[in-house]
Structure formats: structure tokens, C-alpha cells
Amino acid sequence: MNKLSYRTLEEKGFTGYLLKEAPERIIQFGEGNFMRAFVDFFIDSMNEKAAFQSKVVLVQPIAPIPGAFDLKDAINEQEGLYTLYLRGCENGEKVNKKRVISCVSRCLNAYTDFEAVMACAENPQLRFISCNTTEAGITYDPSCRFEDRPAASYPGKLTQFLYRRFQTFGGEPGKGFLILACELIDDNGKELEKCVLKYAAQWGLGDDFVQWIQDENIFCSTLVDRIVTGFPRAEAAARNEENGYEDNVMDTGEVFGFWVIEGPQSIKEELPFEKAGLPILVTEDHKPYKQRKVRILNGAHTSMVLGAYLAGQDIVRDCMEDPVIRGFMNKAIYQEIIPTLTLPREELEDFAASVTERFRNPYIDHALLSISLNSTSKWKARVLPSLKGYIETKGSLPVCLTASLAFYIAFYGGGDLTESGLTCTRPKGNRYPVSDDRDILEFFAAHKNDSPEDLVHAVCSQSGFWGMDLTCLPGLETAVCADLKVILEKGAYRLMQDCLA
Structure with a gap:
């Protein structure tokens, strides 16, 4: 040939x-x-x-x-x-x-x-x-x-x-x-x-x-x-x-x-x-469009994938076929993220609709574990600004974005630290690697046996992760702790269902 x-x-x-x-x-x-x-x-x-x-x-x-x-x-x-x-x-x-x-x-x-x-x-x-x-x-x-x-x-x-x-x-x-x-x-x-x-x-x-x-x-x-x-x-x-x-x-x-x-x-x-x-x-000025991409496209990924993985999913496309996971993601985008952005709402909603189609791409097997890499810095850059913006705009906590922090803590929690990294176990029974900066992995390993209350407090007050003390956000620590208990007792999928109730 x-x-x-x-x-x-x-x-x-x-x-x-x-x-x-x-x-x-x-x-x-x-x-x-x-x-x-x-x-x-x-x-x-x-x-x-x-x-x-x-x-x-x-x-x-x-x-x-x-x-x-x-x-x-x-x-x-x-x-x-x-x-x-x-x-x-x-x-x-x-x-x-x-x-x-x-x-x-x-x-x-x-x-x-x-x-x-x-x-x-x-x-x-x-x-x-x-x-x-x-x-x-x-x-x-x-x-x-x-x-x-x-x-x-x-x-x-x-x-x-x-x-x-x-x-x-x-x-x-x-x-x-x-x-x-x-x-x-x-x-x-x-x-x-x-x-x-x-x-x-x-x-x-x-x-x-x-x-x-x-x-x-x-x-x-x-x-x-x-x-x-x-x-x-x-x-x-x-x-x-x-x-x-x-x-x-x-x-x-x-x-x-x-x-x-x-x-x-x-x-x-x-x-x-x-x-x-x-x-x-x-x-x-390209920044509003970058903000749109980071907060909607990347923010949707980061707020959803860790919970979806704990709920038993492995690739993004399959998540879009599950009405609860898709509903959780859409509520986060349309009700909690878009209200915090500055571009016209119609433009933002059109972009959001394209995101759902992109996540359904039948030609790309986008692994949730690949997206989970360095989730600490990703949550800080992609989700935290929307969560803070929602609090400032609405005067209350966004339930899905708040839940995403609980998913992050559950995903990183309870693992064993080795030279190659942190290894955790999901409810499905398989072991999975957590990939992030070494000091972050050591932090979670050190808090492996904490109670939900102590673990959430330790994570939220770790200003080195977030650039601020999250316990200063009214009601966030209490809400995240309640969400983490739901994950530990009833599963991540149940928490997504609760967010849609």
C-alpha cells in the first residue's frame, strides 16, 4: 500500500x-x-x-x-x-x-x-x-x-x-x-x-x-x-x-x-x-469565554465525575445515559453555575447544551479516573468560584456544588499510601489510584481514620488547598459533613438523588 x-x-x-x-x-x-x-x-x-x-x-x-x-x-x-x-x-x-x-x-x-x-x-x-x-x-x-x-x-x-x-x-x-x-x-x-x-x-x-x-x-x-x-x-x-x-x-x-x-x-x-x-x-476580551469553558465544561466534569465513579460508572458517556447522574450535572450547570457568569444567559445555555452532546460522544471513551487526576487544584479552579458566586448571588448554598466537595473527600478518603501514591477502594470493591500532589496524598493518608466531622473540618480548613479557609463560608462545613455521611452510609448515587429531590 x-x-x-x-x-x-x-x-x-x-x-x-x-x-x-x-x-x-x-x-x-x-x-x-x-x-x-x-x-x-x-x-x-x-x-x-x-x-x-x-x-x-x-x-x-x-x-x-x-x-x-x-x-x-x-x-x-x-x-x-x-x-x-x-x-x-x-x-x-x-x-x-x-x-x-x-x-x-x-x-x-x-x-x-x-x-x-x-x-x-x-x-x-x-x-x-x-x-x-x-x-x-x-x-x-x-x-x-x-x-x-x-x-x-x-x-x-x-x-x-x-x-x-x-x-x-x-x-x-x-x-x-x-x-x-x-x-x-x-x-x-x-x-x-x-x-x-x-x-x-x-x-x-x-x-x-x-x-x-x-x-x-x-x-x-x-x-x-x-x-x-x-x-x-x-x-x-x-x-x-x-x-x-x-x-x-x-x-x-x-x-x-x-x-x-x-x-x-x-x-x-x-x-x-x-x-x-x-x-x-x-x-x-477572551476571559469571559475562558470563564464559561472552565466553569461549565470543566466544572461539570469536576463536580460530577468523582461521585459518578463512586456510584459505579467508569466513562463519561455512560454517565450521560443515567438520568440521575445526568440530572445532577444539569442541575449544577443550569441552576448553580450559569447564574454566576456574566455572558448572556442564552449564550451560556447554548454552550451548556453543547457540553452534554460532547459528553455523549460515541467515539471517545473518556475515563472518569483520567479526569480525576489532580482533583484538588481542579476543584479549586473550576468549582469553588461558582460555589462562592452562588452564595454571594443567592445567599444560600448550591446543593450540587456542595455535594461535589463531599464526593471529593469520599474519593480521596480511607486510602493506603505507598511510594507510588494513594490507593483507595470504591463500593464496587475494586482498588483505584488517587493521583495528586504528594503532600495532598499524605494529608489524606494522615486523616484516614478520622470521623466524618473531623475529616471534613480538616479538609475545609486546609487553606493551602483552596487559597482560603472554607469553614468561613456559612453553613458549608455542616452541609458537606451531612453529605459525606450520606455517601458513606447510602452511597454517592443516593446523594445525587437527594440533590434532585
Whole structure:
């Protein structure tokens, strides 16, 4: 079977959209599954539907590992082509969309192809930079030097790239970049710009360069939202047989996708999202949309999954088929979380409806135990703000969000601590791992034999977990203790039923 290539597709009589030749107008730091299923999908769609006519140069930001599978080589062997499957539910119907993505021109490595990467900065047609170098990618490392080939940190690499651009075109207007940061940290674009400016100062690159960075480049903070499941290892052979070609970099993700870009409205003149009918929003402030995602989508996960696991469920999709668990989640979203948010209620409810469809995705087996990782910090970031907002707005406790804290305590409680972590037992009888910071696991192990009253008090008063003493919230400690007793005596499922009564 031949590898996926333009020639292979031609020989097979492929009739879908392809863009074989176009100028390289985008450089993308990050060649992984997420960016290829999200940003590159949108670019490919703009090429087809809005005559964007742009190719993307992918850059691996980390050094290759000798002997390991090299995604760069695999992408280049397929001339940048790959098959993307977007799957899920829309309006209650199963959806399985297949598309051959053709916007990628080539893939380079920042270490083995340093000069080739830097040469891209000399391309006058290059205008856009996108990046996703993981949450740890946007960090300032003072040990980086300008002479490094390349600098170890991503912001250091970007500073080197921007300086080559500045050297090539000087102060010529319009030769800066529109930079779209997609890392999963707060204010990703602004944090990236701060790091770049630090390197410019540390390396003594001059006031003119600093002024050029600030005047000619737009660092956009963005919110990205799509679950990407990556290479479908279990079904790859069947998909290749079905397609009639070998694709070693095929990608999969959910059909839902939403991108919020913080920046001037002029961005829409350069990136024809609207013309292509894509779910991309350009706004002066992306934070309300991030808050919506964190509090509704992530908050629904965190408030529901620990209780659902204790009630005997294992994957999210099955939880959505149980009327009690689904009802608990929906009550938390519609009656307790949405009233605390600032966007128009209709927008919030539309987003909430999409969340339920996403959780029902028949193509993703999203394990509850996977979502349970680091639940302490997740509850603090995703649930606590809604609980506090509800108390401030309504003057009473939200029953489902209060119950979620009891589920958390029950999930972490009664376990045995070993070198590998904390192991607990659920009512079903099986042992399960609790994964969190070591000091948190040691805390719960130390309180293993506490009474419900003592355990709840210890957890609620642990301000190091929550950034505050939760016993200061009127009635919370008493309510959580009562909920924990229901879980211990009658089960987590019964507590969910009680919340719906």
C-alpha cells in the first residue's frame, strides 16, 4: 500500500479539496495532534472556503529522540498531507467527518534544522505565527543565550526568530507578525510577549528592536476548545484499508471546536474566519469565554465525575445515559453555575447544551479516573468560584456544588499510601489510584481514620488547598459533613438523588 501523497491521491481519483501549491504565510511552533486537528483544520477550511491560499510550516520545538518515531519525518514523507477525522454528536445525531488536510507544506526541527527555521523569518510573505508548546512552553529561562542554536525555551527561540525578521526588514511597516498563542495558560499571548521582551533586554538586542516588537507585532491571547484524541492506533489499519493508502500521521478529534482570539477586529480582515463559516470569535476580551469553558465544561466534569465513579460508572458517556447522574450535572450547570457568569444567559445555555452532546460522544471513551487526576487544584479552579458566586448571588448554598466537595473527600478518603501514591477502594470493591500532589496524598493518608466531622473540618480548613479557609463560608462545613455521611452510609448515587429531590 502506497503512503499518502499528492500522487497517491491523484492515482486514486481523489475528488476532495487539495491545495498543492501556495505561499508559506504561517509558521507554527508545535506539530502535534492538537494543533493539526485544530489550527491547521481551520486554516485548511479557510483555504477551501475563503481563498486564503496559505501554507503552514510546522516546527518541532524540541530535539528529536534518537531511535524514536519521528513525526517530522513522517509528515514530510507524506508531503504534509494527513487524514483528519472529526467525530461526535450534532443535534443528537452521530457525526463522522473525514478530511484530507493539505495546508501543511513541510515540517522542520528547531534543533536539527535551525538555519532552515531562521530562514523562514526572511520570507516576506510570512505573516502569522501560531504555537502550542504545552503549558510549560511559555516560560522565561534566564540561562538561554542568544548564541544558542536554538535557545532552549520557546520564547527564546521566538525572540531569535523575531530578531532575524527585524534584521532582514528593519523598521519596514507590515513585516511584523500576528502571533496566536494556544498554550493552556492564562493570558498566553501576553505572557509570551513578556518573555520575549525579557530576552530582548537580557541579550542587549537594542531599543529599536524592542520598539519594533511592540509596534509591529500583535501577541494574541486565545482560548482553544476541542478534545483531540490523536492517532487512532486501534483502528489505523482499518482506516488505511478503507482509504487505500498508508497514513502514519492521521489524526482524530471531536467535531466540536471553538477558538476565541483576543485582539483588534482588523484580525478578521486578514484571517477570513467569518467568510469560511468557522466557529472563531475575535474579541477585545477572551476571559469571559475562558470563564464559561472552565466553569461549565470543566466544572461539570469536576463536580460530577468523582461521585459518578463512586456510584459505579467508569466513562463519561455512560454517565450521560443515567438520568440521575445526568440530572445532577444539569442541575449544577443550569441552576448553580450559569447564574454566576456574566455572558448572556442564552449564550451560556447554548454552550451548556453543547457540553452534554460532547459528553455523549460515541467515539471517545473518556475515563472518569483520567479526569480525576489532580482533583484538588481542579476543584479549586473550576468549582469553588461558582460555589462562592452562588452564595454571594443567592445567599444560600448550591446543593450540587456542595455535594461535589463531599464526593471529593469520599474519593480521596480511607486510602493506603505507598511510594507510588494513594490507593483507595470504591463500593464496587475494586482498588483505584488517587493521583495528586504528594503532600495532598499524605494529608489524606494522615486523616484516614478520622470521623466524618473531623475529616471534613480538616479538609475545609486546609487553606493551602483552596487559597482560603472554607469553614468561613456559612453553613458549608455542616452541609458537606451531612453529605459525606450520606455517601458513606447510602452511597454517592443516593446523594445525587437527594440533590434532585
